[in-house]
Amino acid sequence: MRLDDALFNWLQIQIVADARPDDQAAIDTRDFFLQILTEDHGLTSISVDRVDDTMIHIRYEREGRSKVQMIPREAGEQLLSDIDANPKYN
Template sequence: MQDTLYNWLTIKVVCDDRPDDTAAKETMDLFEKSLLEEHKVTDIEVQKEEPFYFVSYTVNEERKKQRYPIELIDIMLNQINESPDRYENFPIEED
């Protein structure tokens, strides 16, 4: 579950910065589905306080909290921002 939560947070940071990025949104949705259905995680809240992101969530009616270094979570967003041409958004085409 920790890997899924880490990956979800990493892509959530990208989605928050790039709300029109459909690939990032689809990936975040996939991780959210896994957290909910496989790990029974609900009520996820994220706070950013240097030098960490704090993620609070509920599992089996128990409130839990994890922390992740900002520099590790922001790595993907930083890569995208440094080379935006490599991460071009391709909107979903409607039929």
């Protein structure tokens, strides 16, 4: 899995896990993507650094260097919106 895809997937499920702290499936899935990011891509200290009106900024370290990946906010929050809109998940 490409780094950009893994970061995007991690972000989406991180947002879901934050919004639904009792959702064990979301937590397990978040941990799965975190494992991919750390083991396959060598990332450390992965976190949502900032959220503004249009972008979500993910900060991480790789090979001792701090980097930021920006993802459109609407795309990052889409999975949670889809889950909230589906009554069988609420």
